[in-house]
Amino acid sequence: MRELAEHALTGDERVVPRRTNAPKHCGWCGRRLPEAGNVGRRRRYCGQSCRQRAYERRTALQRSGLPEDAVVLSDTEIAALQDRLFQLRCAAEDIVTAAQDGASTGSCGSSPRRSRPRPRTSNSFADASVRLLSLLVIDNVEVRSSGLLPVGGGHEIYWEESGNPDGIPAVYVHGGPGGGLGSGKYRNKLDPQRFRIIGLDQRGCGRSTPLATAPGYRLEDNTTPALIADLERVREHLHVGEWLLNGVSWGSTLALAYAQDHPARVLGMVLVAVTTTDRSQVDWITETVGAVYPEAWDRLATHAEQAGIGYRRHEGRLIEAYARLMTDPDPKVRDAASLAWMDWEDHHISIGSGQVQPSTGRSDDFRQVFATLVTHYWANDAFLNPPILRRMDRLHDIPATLIHGRRDVSGPALFPWLLHRAWPGSELIIEESEGHGGELMVKAWRSANDRHADRIETR
Template identity: 50%
Template sequence: MTFPPIEPYVVGHLQVDDGAEIWWEASGNPLGQAVVWLHGGPGGDLRAGYRRRLDPERWNIIGLDQRACGRSRPLASEPGCDLGSLTTQRMIADLEALREHLGLDSWVVSGGSWGSTLALAYAEAHPDRVTGLALIAVTTSSHRELAWISEGVGRIFPEAWAELEAASGRKPGQPLLEAYLERLTDPDPAVRDAAALAWCTWEDAHVAIGQLGEALPPGQGMADRSPAKRLLIATHVVNNWAHDAWLGESGVLDSLEAIAHIPGVLIHGRLDVSGPVETAWELHRRWPASRLVVIETEGHGGPLMGEALESAYATLLERPSG
């Protein structure tokens, strides 16, 4: 079931050690089992709907806008923002700072898409602080995955990828992501805006595949957002992928022994062309305490995947926290 809408009982900005401000909120029962939700992107933002997946009587529901996006500051798209500060390791440190700020001994960590990579990376760095993981539209940010989503999936959407490449302005032999990072940080606002629109249009072509393989309705894609929002999203994504998410060739897969004992639920759509189910399957194969749930009729999201996430939360809540 989906629970009724609720409002946070507290919100705030947490200033971390390098001066960045991370926006966070807490909802539900302050004395309940703590869970933190990690949104997708990179460069997405927190949406209120995540709260409705959890029983507010039993969960202390934490959410945040990740570094340099949403209501956190500074934004990645603002002049002078240091893109070198957007590493996965810095985001892990932000999460740990928030846990300490809230006085929580441990929490369940949950995330979707990019948020699942961040959840796994955090758990590997701080396994003693994680009692369970609930992940949806699973990613591990290996080089192979990132090469697929930025170029390989063009085999399925060749028309859209040809337009993306044409708009990149890349020099002969220059990697596509490197070319887009140059254009997204160009001094000319028109160049930045054009690159962001081209990138978001490309992402809409493949990421938006949802229930029964249908694309999102017109007006609901990333390319339909404001120029400022498009630039923010594209800058985060391209900067992250151009650096292999700062996780190396295999993403989070090489450090799974740290979380081998932590229970986890992996939820993935069979029709997800942006992140084929092979990723979730391989993660499950290497992680003994995980359970894989494949939704046959959905892609990178959908109502059945949401229901499976609710069930995962209920399962993790029944386990002892210590």
């Protein structure tokens, strides 16, 4: 599944001017066009779907009185800034209160956007001041150190570290498979004054080498047990005894599998857009959820049927057809399959955001790596035998927070609910208005990390 930390946040939208796309690229999705591509009034498009989306967008901009060369931006950063300003106001009032009478509570009230619990209050003027300074820098957490760690078989795992070197170790497990760390926005989900923040690109993707699409790459060496071993190598390399696991989407599956193999190394877990990637969940996201997006699923199935590999809808597993297509020796076949796959991804994670957001900001390399690894893992039931839900006895003593959107049709709330029911040490938070990510889920994510830090610091 797609990671939400960077790519699946929802909300209203804002616009700012930008230059139009280069004429040799699709004016909607940004894909490079052949010389004989179709020509629109001002832009060229790679197909009727992109042309129609561009027309709808242009019409909406005209109705708003905005120029056609405006670009639609997600409201995520605006919402995050509003939330941060609210926390800053609370922290500033903590300082005033602590300075006046030493009280440990503030009076900032509730956010103008939504009623929510106040951030953790300070116990002194000095503590309040430190918290305020922490909030001022938390959205711009810089990487302190990074490197490539050889893990065998020619693989090197990219890792990075930020935050407080003496803080609580916390590792972020990204989504996908193949999503990578991206721009590093995961770092602002953890207080850099309290946490030693660690991230890594899973083997075959991101800045790890080689990429899963490299010539001669052995996909059989890219499995969940291999990823778990990579995590252990990174932990040992950084001299971490125990760490708090943060996992998003596919990252929640990998975090769970790691914790079941190495429970003594886990301080706790915060999982967002929760999945365990068993056969039933893979069949749901690749087959059943087509009932919600029949047009998009029909395009996905039609492409596989017309690819000449013998697939017929409802007679075989669609995910296995795409796994074959993404390992075809012909690069044109792989590229076309990755485009079809990403169109499906963009649709099934869009519930709750109000519209489909095409993956325009991603390179061809990212698209092909992502589609290759997702189909590879899903076609093989994530290489988990037995499945995670049959090994829950290994997690009974590990505290965890599970955060999920009620409208997440990619992974219905049934899946985290079953996990929660089998896990006495877990709490389940369902955001009723959101899908596979959203600003309320991000706030719950940050808050959960703070609560776990409180628990760990006082144990």
